[in-house]
Amino acid sequence: MRKGSIAGFAAVVAIVAAVAVLFAYAAGWLSPGKLTPGRFVDRFKQVSGRHPGFRLNHAKGLCFAGWFDSDGQGAALSRATIFQPGRVRVIGRFSLGGGMPYQADKANTVRGLAISFMPAHGEEWRTAMINLPVFPFATPQAFYDQMLALAPDPATGKPNPARIQAFFAKYPESANALKLIQSQPVSSGFENSAFNSLDAFRFINANGETAWVRWSMLPVQPFAPAGPAHPQADTNYLFDALIASVREHPLQWHLLITIAQPGDPTDDATIPWPSDRKQVDAGTLTINQVESDDTSPARDTTFDPLVLPDGIAPSADPLLNARSVVYVRSFTLREGEHKSPAAVSPADAEK
Amino acid sequence: MVLTMLFIGIAMVASLGNYHKLVSLHRPLGIAILILAVVRLINRMFTTLPPFPATMSQWERRVATASERWLYALMLALPLVGWGMLSAGNYPIVMFGPVHLPPILPANPLLYTVLRKAHTVLAILFFLTILAHLTAVLFHTLVMRDGLLNRMVPWPVRSTKTNPNSNSQPK
Known part of the structure; x- marks a missing residue:
């Protein structure tokens, strides 16, 4: 050569x-x-066990269908189609936090409300909210760490105080957020719970002006405090009550948009915004039908918080990206697995 | 462009921090590649290729021809599988701003699973094929110096050994 x-x-x-x-x-x-989406999946399985066909988190749920009546007031803030005056079809899902699809309902378990707004001519908007006033963890790493730190120790079956103390020493913002969460009374059921986006987003209107916002769904159904603990046999009592109340009359929530002032944190969901911030009532959600996970198209929908129409954009909150990619990973996993019957069956939903 | 896409694709599924930015880029780029691949394919059908350099044996020529077809197939298949996968997964197919594409398949969990796996497998195969193609071209250009690159680029590349336009058969 x-x-x-x-x-x-x-x-x-x-x-x-x-x-x-x-x-x-x-x-x-x-x-x-x-820390990757794959490691998140592994930790969910480690903490909750393997439940093929179910979501990794918020595994137990009940789907719904209904509509959203926009009053047009949101249009000044965002050019998204859904804020134009008029009616939009929605599907969604109520859920309980945690990876166990057959866990017994408890008043203090985190409640979720996920919605997909589907304008006939326009872009879809998906949002997944929970009933906490702030999110307890600021970063994906904190969320990942708490899954082990705050879970029962497999050796004793009880949470390990030393590990919990170490966790809150490392993430003081989580300790503050939990104090705020525990100071707020829990309502008696899904139907009178308020649900919050917690993460901040950016609204862009037709003139290109932007506003930093968070949103909430406030129930029309009056607040009642959660009662004493239910007997363990009554495993679906929250979902059963939800089904019964929809049978009685359609349930309604107001979509409230809260607008940030300069200086309000937009990248940290553990910190609340001051209570005097301007709020805009953008319209009313009406739920008139509930359906079991087994039969609803909402089961095969991932409520990815970054499925956003033009006019809504993400903030720099690190949770949003992590939620989006881990939800997709969970979706890909469960869609390829054999489906087991949901805890709340089609017969339950018909009751 | 294709190589950039493969890098974005493999990076985004492992990223907790930049997923949204990367996937927002990945979708319109994929469709752009699909359009360009169709244009290329049409152009290719109406073009006569320059002859192979004399240094290439018969089997090398066959491999080169087959790999060209395979590359075209992947350039078309990957964006289509991606588009179909989002359709089957009940995802809106957002391009940019309010512009989005219609679904090309019905929402179906099994279809989604199969296409999602196919998307990854084809992408890894695509990367390996590009790597092999790159190796072969570099070998011809830097080691054999037979001017093979002249067949592929519109500008002349210096060849030290043989006339790049030689049509002589290998011995």
């Missing part, structure tokens, strides 16, 4: 190897310690 050929050969190997290494680096294969 000529000298030039050897140099050429070396160059070929070097260039090809460099491209391959870059690819492996981009894929995260060279940084096994990094």
Whole structure:
């Protein structure tokens, strides 16, 4: 071989190897310690066990259908189609936090409300909210760490005080958020719960002006405090009460948009905004039908918080990206698995 | 462009921090590649290729022809599988601003699962094919110096050994 050929050969190997290494680096294969969507999935399975066919979190739920009547007041804030005056079809899902699809209902378990707004001519908007006033964890890493730190110790079956103390020492914002959460009374059921986006978003109106917002669904149904603990046998009592109240009359919530002032945190869902912030009532959600996970199209929908129409954009809150990508990962997993019957069956939903 | 897409794709599914930005780029880029691949394919059907350099044996020529067809197939298939996968997964197919594409398949969990897996497998195969293609071209250009690159680029590349336009058969 000529000298030039050897140099050429070396160059070929070097260039090809460099491209391959870059690819492996981009894929995260060279940084096994990094927190990835895959590791989130693993931890959910570690904490909640394997439940094929179910969501990794908010596994137990009940789907619904209904509509949203926009009063047009949101249009000054966002150019999204759904804020134009008029009626939009919605489907969605009520749920309980946690990866156990057959857990018994408890008043203090986090309640979720996920909605997909589907304008006939316009873009879909999906949002997943919970009934807490703030989110207890500021970052994906804090959420990941608490899953083990705050879970019962497998050795004793009880939470480990040392681990809990270490967790709150590392994440003081979580301790503050939990204090606020525990100071608020829990309502008696899904039907009179308020649900909050917690993460901030950016609204862009027709003139291109932006506002930082959070939103909430406030129940028309009057507040009643949660009663004493239910007997363990009554495992679906929250969902049963929800089904019964929809049978009685359609349930309604107001979509309230809260507008931030300069200086309000838009990238940290653990911190509440001051209570005097301007709020706009953008319309009314009406739920007139409930349906079991087994039969509803909402089961095969991922309520990815970043499925947003033009006119709503994400904030820099790190939870949003993590939720989006982990939800997709959970969706891909469960859609390929054999489906087991949901705790709240089609017969229950017909009661 | 294709290589950029493969890098964005593999990085976004492992990213907790930049997923939204990357996937927002991934969708319109994929559709752009689909359009460009169709244009390329039409252009290719009406073009006569320059001859292979004399240094290539018969089997090398066959491999080169097959790999060209495979690359075209992947350039068309990957965006279509991606589009179909989002349709089957009941995802809106957002391009940019209010512009989005209609679904090309009905929402179906099994279809989604199959297409989602196919998207990854085809993408990894695409990357490996590009890597092999790159290796072969670099080998011809830097080691054999037979001017193979002249067949692929519109500007002349210096060849030290043979006339790039030579049509002679290998011995």
